Amino acid sequence: MSFSQGFVLGQHYPGSSPVHRSSALVKLIATIIVMVTIFVAVNTSEYLPVALFLLSGIMVSRIPARFFLRGIKPILFLIVLTVAVQILFTPGDSIWRFGVVRVTSQGLVLAAFITCRLVLLTLASVLLTASTSPIELTDAISDLLKPFRYIGLPSAEIALVMSIAMRFVPTILEETERIIRAQVSRGARIGEGGLVARMRSFIPILVPLFVSSFRRADDLAIAMEARGFRVNQPRTRYHLRGFHAVDLVILVFSLVTLGAAVLLRVWR
Amino acid sequence: MIRLDKVSFSIETSAGAVQVLRDIDLQFPDGSITAIVGPNGSGKSTLARLISGLLCPSSGVVALVDEGTASPPGRRVCPGVDVGLVFQNPDNQLVATTVEDDIAFGLENLSLSHAEMVNRVDDALDMLGLREFRAYPPHRLSGGQKQKVAIAGVLAMKPAFLVLDEATSLLDPSNRQEVMRAVFDLNRELGIGVIVVTHLLDEVLGTSRMVVLAGGIVIASGEPRDVFAAEDSVRCGGLVPPLSARASRLMQLRWPDFPLCLDVDEFVEAACLLS
Numbered sequence: 321m322s323f324s325q326g327f328v329l330g331q332h333y334p335g336s337s338p339v340h341r342s343s344a345l346v347k348l349i350a351t352i353i354v355m356v357t358i359f360v361a362v363n364t365s366e367y368l369p370v371a372l373f374l375l376s377g378i379m380v381s382r383i384p385a386r387f388f389l390r391g392i393k394p395i396l397f398l399i400v401l402t403v404a405v406q407i408l409f410t411p412g413d414s415i416w417r418f419g420v421v422r423v424t425s426q427g428l429v430l431a432a433f434i435t436c437r438l439v440l441l442t443l444a445s446v447l448l449t450a451s452t453s454p455i456e457l458t459d460a461i462s463d464l465l466k467p468f469r470y471i472g473l474p475s476a477e478i479a480l481v482m483s484i485a486m487r488f489v490p491t492i493l494e495e496t497e498r499i500i501r502a503q504v505s506r507g508a509r510i511g512e513g514g515l516v517a518r519m520r521s522f523i524p525i526l527v528p529l530f531v532s533s534f535r536r537a538d539d540l541a542i543a544m545e546a547r548g549f550r551v552n553q554p555r556t557r558y559h560l561r562g563f564h565a566v567d568l569v570i571l572v573f574s575l576v577t578l579g580a581a582v583l584l585r586v587w588r
Numbered sequence: 589m590i591r592l593d594k595v596s597f598s599i600e601t602s603a604g605a606v607q608v609l610r611d612i613d614l615q616f617p618d619g620s621i622t623a624i625v626g627p628n629g630s631g632k633s634t635l636a637r638l639i640s641g642l643l644c645p646s647s648g649v650v651a652l653v654d655e656g657t658a659s660p661p662g663r664r665v666c667p668g669v670d671v672g673l674v675f676q677n678p679d680n681q682l683v684a685t686t687v688e689d690d691i692a693f694g695l696e697n698l699s700l701s702h703a704e705m706v707n708r709v710d711d712a713l714d715m716l717g718l719r720e721f722r723a724y725p726p727h728r729l730s731g732g733q734k735q736k737v738a739i740a741g742v743l744a745m746k747p748a749f750l751v752l753d754e755a756t757s758l759l760d761p762s763n764r765q766e767v768m769r770a771v772f773d774l775n776r777e778l779g780i781g782v783i784v785v786t787h788l789l790d791e792v793l794g795t796s797r798m799v800v801l802a803g804g805i806v807i808a809s810g811e812p813r814d815v816f817a818a819e820d821s822v823r824c825g826g827l828v829p830p831l832s833a834r835a836s837r838l839m840q841l842r843w844p845d846f847p848l849c850l851d852v853d854e855f856v857e858a859a860c861l862l863s
Contacts, residue, residue, distance in 0.1 A: 334723070453685070453686070454685045487682070543683075546742075547668045549694075558696055558702070558705050560702050
């Protein structure tokens with residue numbers, strides 16, 4: 321089993337589409353606007369402009385649809401669970417009854433609403449991370465947090481920490497797989513037995529993983545110092561992004577999406 | 589030139605101060621290739637960090653001085669700028685999510701302009717033959733390629749010296765040869781000083797000078813051939829000379845004029861002449 325396969329959320333899908341070429345900061349702001357729109361919506365029809373905006377983005381990005389479907393796959397369980405809870409426990413007009421189980425029309429509407437919310441949130445996140453390299457994304461977060469420097473928030477350092485965390489995800493996953501193989505070859509039974517036994521079986525994986533991670537962090541800190549890194553020292557950027565027409569289009573359309581959702585609510 | 593004068597280094601532990609290095613006097617001329625060898629715990633890595641300016645000596649001076657200057661003061665070694673240090677495990681020194689971003693990391697720390705960074709990254713990629721991997725994430729590279737990326741990241745900062753702290757010890761023989769060949773090429777083409785810290789005596793063969801450390805002191809120093817000729821000093825350091833040197837010794841028992849050979853080709857040539 322490979323831990324590093326199957327997770328699409330957070331994965332970059334390289335490309336040269338206008339969405340890929342646009343500023344990461346603009347995409348991040350647009351994603352925040354879209355997410356705010358998704359969260360403030362109170363009925364499913366308000367998701368229409370959001371869905372249109374995201375579908376346009378997906379089509380322009382030329383990222384295959386299956387990449388987004390793979391992104392939705394991990395949250396399917398959450399969707400099914402939420403839908404079941406909403407259908408079964410929402411009071412209202414009963415449309416079907418079996419013993420104590422009662423399905424209401426209000427429950428179905430709410431289930432559809434929550435499903436749309438979860439799917440759209442996932443699509444927005446996948447579109448952002450797939451079309452933006454991790455380093456661009458962390459630079460964008462650093463830019464977004466820059467105003468908070470004046471209240472002592474180390475925005476550049478936070479961005480660097482996030483970038484390093486992303487860099488080490490595959491390394492730590494490989495390390496985990498290596499430790500599991502080593503422990504299994506020595507007779508460890510990982511994930512077998514009852515709940516307590518299963519939890520206990522992960523201790524021989526977690527302890528060496530923590531030890532090696534701390535050692536790695538120590539080595540990395542020295543290696544960074546050896547390459548001239550100092551905390552609070554001003555740094556320049558290798559990646560420079562200007563503000564282009566496509567950035568303006570993305571920003572305007574995300575605001576139009578928010579505006580359209582608000583208008584839809586007013587008209588109701 | 590990097591000059592170490594009476595350098596000692598100790599660390600505080602719960603059991604008291606432990607002396608790691610004692611009274612080290614060494615000089616590393618510009619453009620030279622020096623090997624520092626010694627068994628585990630001899631203080632090699634500490635010495636590498638002192639030379640790189642990452643550690644300050646407990647006593648003595650580590651300084652960059654103009655060649656020909658009789659004594660310090662010189663100026664303090666600046667990590668990355670004067671001396672680039674490459675560590676043992678490439679996985680623990682690559683910071684960024686792509687090869688080119690990692691090479692640019694040190695340049696960003698130097699606050700260089702964007703144009704200068706682009707030029708230096710391109711040059712470093714070309715020097716190490718990594719251009720086709722520029723957009724690769726580090727975890728998709730082989731051990732040798734990762735170590736080359738680490739070297740490229742250090743080289744882009746244009747240091748006068750490159751210190752390899754057991755940088756090839758985790759690599760297989762072919763990757764090890766590939767990395768060492770790249771380093772020696774850099775020395776030849778750019779005149780960059782190279783200090784190879786290792787316990788693999790085969791890596792000493794391409795160097796012009798060798799320093800043997802044991803128990804925190806220098807027990808032998810000189811050209812590799814001279815140091816291996818005085819075999820006791822190498823064995824004293826807990827190290828086994830290369831196979832060809834040991835075989836030469838055995839040959840000398842029968843043919844006293846048989847030369848001390850440091851690699852197999854040399855040995856075969858000498859043996860052919862003998863026959």
